[in-house]
Amino acid sequence: MSDPARDLPTEARRRPAHAQVAREMGIAIVTGRYPPGSNLPGEHEIAARRGIARSVVREALRMLGAKGLLESKPRAGTRVRDRAEWNLLDPDLLAWMFEGEPPADFVRSLFQLRLIVEPAAAELAAVTRTPAQLAAMDEALDQMALHGLATPEGQAADQRFHHLVLHATQNELLVSLAVTIGSAVRWTTIYKYRNSRHPRDPMPEHRLLYDAIAAQDPAAARAATVTLITEAEAATAAIVAQMAEGAG
Known part of the structure; x- marks a missing residue:
């Protein structure tokens, strides 16, 4: 290390x-x-x-x-x-945990947190988002596609997209979770790209989520978010399992 x-x-x-x-x-x-x-x-x-x-x-x-x-x-x-x-939701603690190889249970807990918060937030954002917020989400997706999620620029754009979804809820309590959720997105993404040569491309799921929010379709936004997170969790769990086998 x-x-x-x-x-x-x-x-x-x-x-x-x-x-x-x-x-x-x-x-x-x-x-x-x-x-x-x-x-x-x-x-x-x-x-x-x-x-x-x-x-x-x-x-x-x-x-x-x-x-x-x-x-x-x-x-x-x-x-x-x-x-x-410990204040495990502190963004610094999340970053420090991923400086090494975080426990599998901790990584799983991050995805569980995201599944609790983000689908409901996306459902609400589909109703309350503004045109300016929608345009900013589109720009973030363009930057993700341009740079790729293996780069710091692409990862920052990914984090910004998830921030924007939470901000689009117009709910100050959900907005207060944006930094924590954004950090969870960032560090699980970094972990995935650090430990896998051919990670799965999550851009299609992000686009589906954007399209649902743009169409002001709450049910589709929730479903797209659940799919996005569960696919990311499955890919990350496979990497954790492979690393455990290699260590064994």
């Missing part, structure tokens, strides 16, 4: 120092290097090892604590909290 500190993406290198440290430590926690119940090294040790100020470490630990990963107590140090207490 690559070293997160050495392979830090360009966009991440532009982040403040404490955010970079939080990312590296967050990856170490969610991928099991520091399992739940374990204690992290002290602030002084972390700072000395990385050649940074203790204030940077302190701010990084505060960020991780806000995401539910850590708790600090006087004289007891900083402990990794139980997984049930």
Whole structure:
């Protein structure tokens, strides 16, 4: 597995120092290097090892604590909290989980979440979408087709399309889930293309969903979304199974 500190993406290198440290430590926690119940090294040790100020470490630990990963107590140090207490819907946590090979149950849970939220959202969006939102969805699909989902540009367009569907519901609570759903779409897509040489093309299902929303057909929009997600889940599950066989 690559070293997160050495392979830090360009966009991440532009982040403040404490955010970079939080990312590296967050990856170490969610991928099991520091399992739940374990204690992290002290602030002084972390700072000395990385050649940074203790204030940077302190701010990084505060960020991780806000995401539910850590708790600090006087004289007891900083402990990794139980997984049930992590904010697993936090976009950073989703990204960190996929820095390694996430557990199959976790990947399955992401698709279950999508199946609960997105079909109903698409059904509503078919009724409430605006012409401007529909045009933006069409543009996102064009960018997906132009760049392909194996590229960062195509993946960003895919994420934008799913954001737009949720925004088109005009429901502020559903819109608040857009970042989480978009992150789930992005990282499962990256996972699929990272681990499969010939992944299935999901563009036909995306176009069917767009067509249903454009036609203001709620039932067709729901059905198209269910098909899109279940096809993606099946393709991803096959990759997970193949990787498990290879590891065995």
